[in-house]
Amino acid sequence: MVRIEGLRKSFGDNVVLRDIDFEVMAGQVVTIIGASGSGKSTLLRCINLLETPDAGHVWFHGSDLAAERVDVNRLREKIGMVFQGFNLFNNMNVLDNCTLAPVTLKKAGKAEAERVALGHLETVGLADFARADVNTLSGGQKQRVAIARALCMNPDLMLFDEPTSALDPEIVGEVLEVMRDLAARGMTMVVVTHEMAFAKEVSDQVVFMDQGVIAEQGTPAKLFSAPEQPRTREFLSRYL
Numbered sequence: 001m002v003r004i005e006g007l008r009k010s011f012g013d014n015v016v017l018r019d020i021d022f023e024v025m026a027g028q029v030v031t032i033i034g035a036s037g038s039g040k041s042t043l044l045r046c047i048n049l050l051e052t053p054d055a056g057h058v059w060f061h062g063s064d065l066a067a068e069r070v071d072v073n074r075l076r077e078k079i080g081m082v083f084q085g086f087n088l089f090n091n092m093n094v095l096d097n098c099t100l101a102p103v104t105l106k107k108a109g110k111a112e113a114e115r116v117a118l119g120h121l122e123t124v125g126l127a128d129f130a131r132a133d134v135n136t137l138s139g140g141q142k143q144r145v146a147i148a149r150a151l152c153m154n155p156d157l158m159l160f161d162e163p164t165s166a167l168d169p170e171i172v173g174e175v176l177e178v179m180r181d182l183a184a185r186g187m188t189m190v191v192v193t194h195e196m197a198f199a200k201e202v203s204d205q206v207v208f209m210d211q212g213v214i215a216e217q218g219t220p221a222k223l224f225s226a227p228e229q230p231r232t233r234e235f236l237s238r239y240l
């Protein structure tokens with residue numbers, strides 16, 4: 001579904017990503033781990049063109065996103081993204097957050113968009129909160145709304161950038177549970193996370209980034225139990 005080859009990205013003189021080769025097969029969960037500043041978010045953001053690569057290729061469903069003819073808005077309809085800080089519209093209720101993009105971008109009818117949204121809110125356990133003001137929700141509830149909102153666009157791929165990093169420890173689990181369900185239902189997902197137990201359990205592939213390169217990647221069994229690189233071992237030792 002996603003294939004990245006020779007990706008390079010700089011901000012000014014700061015080379016943030018180099019020689020990135022990366023692949024996500026349909027139905028797979030790929031987690032990206034690594035220290036702060038290693039380029040995880042930038043890599044994720046290159047997949048939906050929130051950042052423009054300097055060099056290399058990013059293919060999504062076989063089309064090269066670096067090509068000028070790519071319709072960025074059409075692309076983003078197929079790629080859902082969930083951020084650390086939720087990025088909800090705080091002046092709208094839960095249901096309106098979920099129906100805004102389908103109604104304005106996909107020209108869905110309001111009633112149909114609401115029916116679909118209620119289904120996704122049910123999935124994330126928040127059907128009873130459809131009319132609630134976003135400001136009244138807990139962080140875990142907000143993040144579950146953000147996931148439901150992304151699902152309302154019927155994406156082929158979901159990107160998660162540290163979805164639980166802003167949450168209190170006792171509510172991290174409810175968001176991971178929703179993500180686990182989504183993975184079990186076959187959603188293709190790329191997840192940047194520091195939740196190693198989750199990565200171990202849910203991932204098909206784990207990618208370890210260090211200073212702008214993919215230092216090591218493999219199955220969770222391999223990467224967590226028998227990492228080859230000293231820097232992978234050093235990074236993982238901080239989570240023991």
Ligand code: ADP
Nearest residue numbers: 011014016034035036037038039040041042043
């Ligand atoms: P991570 O998500 O692994 O913490 P990032 O991809 O956010 O890493 O950042 C990698 C590097 O790129 C950091 O040095 C960061 O300061 C820099 N960076 C990220 N975004 C920008 C930006 N918009 N402008 C300038 N520098 C950036």
Ligand code: MG
Nearest residue numbers: 040041042161
């Ligand atoms: Mg980041």
